[in-house]
Amino acid sequence: MNPVQQAVIWLNDPLNWTNPGGILDRLGEHVSMSAAAVLLGCLVAWPLGLWLGHTGRGGGLVVLVSNLTLAVPTLALLTILPLTFLGFGRPAVVVALAVFAVPPLLANAYTGVRQVDPQTREAARGMGMTGIQVLRRVELPLAVPYLAAGFRTAAVQVVATAALATFVNGGGLGEIIRFGFGLSIAVGGGQILAGGLLVAGLALAVELLFALVERLVTPRPLRRSRRGAGRRAADAVAGS
Amino acid sequence: MSFRLSYRADPGNPWFSWQYVRDNSDTVLAALRDHTTLTLRAVLIAALIAVPLAVVAYWFRPLTGPILALTGVLYTVPSLAVFAFVAPYLGIGAATVLSVVVLYALLVIVRNTVAGLNQVPAEVREAAEGMGYGRFGRLLRVELPLAVPGILTGLRLATVSTVALVTVGVVIGRGGLGQIIFAGFQNNLYKAQITTGTLLCVLLALVLDLLLVGAGWLLTPWLRGRAG
Numbered sequence: 001m002n003p004v005q006q007a008v009i010w011l012n013d014p015l016n017w018t019n020p021g022g023i024l025d026r027l028g029e030h031v032s033m034s035a036a037a038v039l040l041g042c043l044v045a046w047p048l049g050l051w052l053g054h055t056g057r058g059g060g061l062v063v064l065v066s067n068l069t070l071a072v073p074t075l076a077l078l079t080i081l082p083l084t085f086l087g088f089g090r091p092a093v094v095v096a097l098a099v100f101a102v103p104p105l106l107a108n109a110y111t112g113v114r115q116v117d118p119q120t121r122e123a124a125r126g127m128g129m130t131g132i133q134v135l136r137r138v139e140l141p142l143a144v145p146y147l148a149a150g151f152r153t154a155a156v157q158v159v160a161t162a163a164l165a166t167f168v169n170g171g172g173l174g175e176i177i178r179f180g181f182g183l184s185i186a187v188g189g190g191q192i193l194a195g196g197l198l199v200a201g202l203a204l205a206v207e208l209l210f211a212l213v214e215r216l217v218t219p220r221p222l223r224r225s226r227r228g229a230g231r232r233a234a235d236a237v238a239g240s
Numbered sequence: 241m242s243f244r245l246s247y248r249a250d251p252g253n254p255w256f257s258w259q260y261v262r263d264n265s266d267t268v269l270a271a272l273r274d275h276t277t278l279t280l281r282a283v284l285i286a287a288l289i290a291v292p293l294a295v296v297a298y299w300f301r302p303l304t305g306p307i308l309a310l311t312g313v314l315y316t317v318p319s320l321a322v323f324a325f326v327a328p329y330l331g332i333g334a335a336t337v338l339s340v341v342v343l344y345a346l347l348v349i350v351r352n353t354v355a356g357l358n359q360v361p362a363e364v365r366e367a368a369e370g371m372g373y374g375r376f377g378r379l380l381r382v383e384l385p386l387a388v389p390g391i392l393t394g395l396r397l398a399t400v401s402t403v404a405l406v407t408v409g410v411v412i413g414r415g416g417l418g419q420i421i422f423a424g425f426q427n428n429l430y431k432a433q434i435t436t437g438t439l440l441c442v443l444l445a446l447v448l449d450l451l452l453v454g455a456g457w458l459l460t461p462w463l464r465g466r467a468g
Contacts, residue, residue, distance in 0.1 A: 003328035071400050071445040073407040075418055076438035079425045083434070160318035164408065167422060177324045181411055189328040196324025200317045207316045 006190020029171035041101030049109025066103035108150025112143030152210035275416025286345035294353035356390015
């Protein structure tokens with residue numbers, strides 16, 4: 001029996017879905033820890049990015065942060081954080097994942113504010129707005145397409161990275177793959193492949209969902225030109 | 241290769257210990273060597289496939305969109321999932337790690353090479369054409385050299401992320417320095433082992449990146465005057 005047939009059989013067994021530690025449990029863990037990580041990343045990166053963009057300083061910092069996270073292996077961060085005060089368990093995993101969400105969120109927030117037309121900013125100043133008001137009423141709304149693009153990149157990246165949480169017993173869909181590998185390939189080949197399909201499917205589904213959301217929150221006149229720029233800013237961080 | 245601790249004098253659990261590095265230098269060096277060769281082979285193979293692919297995308301404009309879209313979609317697939325797709329067929333070993341890592345490096349290099357080639361000014365291309373260069377001559381003598389900065393950016397990003405990605409190979413027991421990190425996790429969270437693996441990873445990425453920057457400096461003599 002080849003691995004594909006094995007995988008189909010494994011996926012068709014209802015117990016593999018509903019058992020404790022089955023697909024549904026793992027999916028829940030995967031989504032909840034990813035959501036928590038992205039949320040945490042937003043809480044840190046957005047205020048910082050918006051503020052740096054508003055003051056026009058810290059461009060170098062943004063680049064440094066994104067380059068540094070590229071070089072640190074996910075596995076290392078996932079194993080190191082449980083050793084700190086965070087302790088062993090879910091919080092450490094969420095923080096580790098959040099670290100990988102920060103660069104795209106930060107870079108897009110920064111770029112989003114920086115790309116606002118200087119004349120618009122000056123006009124707002126001329127109307128008597130304070131710095132905070134300019135940021136909140138002018139720069140922030142104009143940066144929304146960028147924020148959305150960054151959010152999408154971060155969410156997809158975190159969902160993909162969360163598969164590795166299994167190495168530190170953090171749960172998630174990656175567990176299915178690692179258990180399969182634990183069984184040896186001849187026996188667990190089907191489960192390995194099935195787990196791979198589930199993880200890849202979830203990542204692609206998240207990508208599609210947030211592509212749609214990104215489109216919805218971008219006002220129509222901004223769509224064509226800004227979206228390209230938003231992707232570019234995201235790609236600059238995603239490493240391409 | 242054995243990743244078990246051979247000797248531990250101090251029962252404490254320091255963040256870094258030379259004692260550990262000295263006592264286990266064989267293991268650490270073996271892992272480092274494995275990591276380095278895997279990375280270099282992966283980037284080399286990826287470059288040999290990616291650059292021609294990018295040239296195809298550059299020559300046949302209608303293909304550019306689909307090729308870049310495909311690389312974008314493949315990039316969203318988690319690395320662990322790709323290991324799961326490949327391992328049942330290629331088994332446990334370097335071939336599986338390499339094919340997964342090559343795939344990710346490929347995507348990065350293709351995108352940057354296409355961008356680099358597209359940055360070649362139209363006048364330059366026309367001038368080369370006017371001098372009688374054919375399609376291949378123009379590519380080899382004019383367009384590719386001018387795209388070197390773009391290709392190099394791709395290679396650098398690919399190398400650095402490959403160093404990080406190889407560690408995921410622990411899932412099939414061939415993760416280079418990832419073995420050290422993971423073994424530290426299993427050895428009752430022995431911090432010195434984890435930190436050693438991590439530091440060597442970051443250091444390896446840094447060294448390879450610097451080497452590529454140096455290579456770029458040698459390859460693009462015409463850019464040197466401008467920077468200063």
